[in-house]
Amino acid sequence: MKAQLHKLPISSDASFLFKTLECDYFANPWHFHKEYELVLIDKSKGTRFIGDHVSHFTEGDLCLIGSNIPHLFRNNEEYYAKNSKLKARSVFIHFRKDFLGNHFFDTPEMKLANKFLENPSLAVDIRGKTKKYIINKLYAMNDEKPPQRLLSLLEILVRLSLSTELKPLLSPGFSANTSGDSDKINHVFQFIMRNYTEEIYVQEIASKLNMSVPSFSRYFKHHTRKTFSDYVTEIRIGHACRMLTEDNYSISEISFQSGFDNLSNFYRHFKKVVGVIPKEYKNRFLKPTT
Template sequence: MKLHLVDRSSLNDSSFTVKTNKYPNFLKLWHFHPELELVYVAKSNGTRFIGDNIEKFQKGELFLIGENLPHMMLNDDRYFEPNSKLMAEAVVVHFKKEFLGNDFFLTPEMKHISKLFERAKLGIRFREIDNSIINQLTKLENQTPFEKTLGFLNILNSLSNYKNYDLLSSQGYIDSFNHLDNEHMAKAYAYIYKNFTATIYLKDVADVINMNPASFSRFFKRVNRKTFSRFLNEVRIGYSCKLMIENQLDITSICFESGFNNISNFNRQFKSIKEMSPTEYIKYHRKS
């Protein structure tokens, strides 16, 4: 399954979007986008993929997914049966961290929300969320633009002070680059996410952003605090974990499907990143 860049740049009539999605199942699309995403699962269950974190989800859960963090909500098989009458419903807010201006959340009164955005780069699951927050969220879609903006700010304020949460993904999925490098790194990430299942050389990515390979290598390590090869392997291993949870391929097939060209290197990289072997990982998640 390919990773897709979702482009919402044509949505110019609003600084952020609120939508209630009601479908027989959530879209089976592993994707990323420059907007942050706040998701409340009103109905449905299945497996969620946020970066390299793969866990079950159920109704009533609330997540905040950071910018450019790959993710997918995959419903259980029974949602795809021909005669299934099950429904998947979620309230979704998409917004950029600058949706009220470049400096709005840098003011002293708003810095706590800016810190929330930073934490969201790993993906956040809020536990035992207050009903008052959910009620505010579900009402947003039908409010006037002004009321909607104030309501959403109230929600962000509440979530920024909420203490019962989990950070989900690993460091390999953080897009922690400084603002001057955003454009270059966005192009580099997009190329990696699109082509990681094939053979990728550092020079290939360097060419995309018109940089010398040696300079790009130093640049990438400075921005991501890890080498290009380590980052690429983390993306591939994260994808292999998704395939293992789906339980549709054997380990050898998953190795090649994820972009590795031999099983020994796959096993070595998997253990280095996940601190367990692929077989141990499968047993762990089947037990869970």
């Protein structure tokens, strides 16, 4: 059971899709499409699964996902509550490499952009001045006529191809497995997101899928290139990082609410995943300088 192929509704009178989407929560399953996807999270928080990468997302996050790279954006559980008044909003562009013709990116002037787009493991988090530039472009595109939008997209791609402010999201050599449907792996992701703050037993999810533990472990690693345990740990650490930004909780509270059974275990895993201890993370990245 693999990622679903989505055929995107690009209009016959446009060469790419530009759209602002507002909804109660992001609802697409684990899926892929031939089009590249540039996506700005304008509103909402949650967890993003892109290839073998998993991390939390929040307002202002901007990333580019390459052609045929499977992905899923899932909002936090409070967005799915019956009486929730929360909203999710994104601004995105879907485009194919040939949106300007089959040979446009073969021209000498587009050599760097062509090399950038040809990367089979293309999935990057966009940061710094490049991020600010592209976000301003995306907002401006709302009011632009089609010819202006076309030029804006080209300017964005040129800026990306020259930027040093891109963080690769996929493991080196990642190869997408993109045939079949996604029901089973989506069920696994949903189970993790509902239960990661509690103790999770691999036997339970394997049983739900009518699989033995060894078979499930092989299946999960085949799709994510990580063990089930490591994957759940990364989700928990991502949740802890989000709680650290809110500045309302003690380290012990964060440890417990992120699903860790003791503080030393939390510190060990946090240092392994993030590279620093929680307090240092908070001081280094979240405290304003004076």
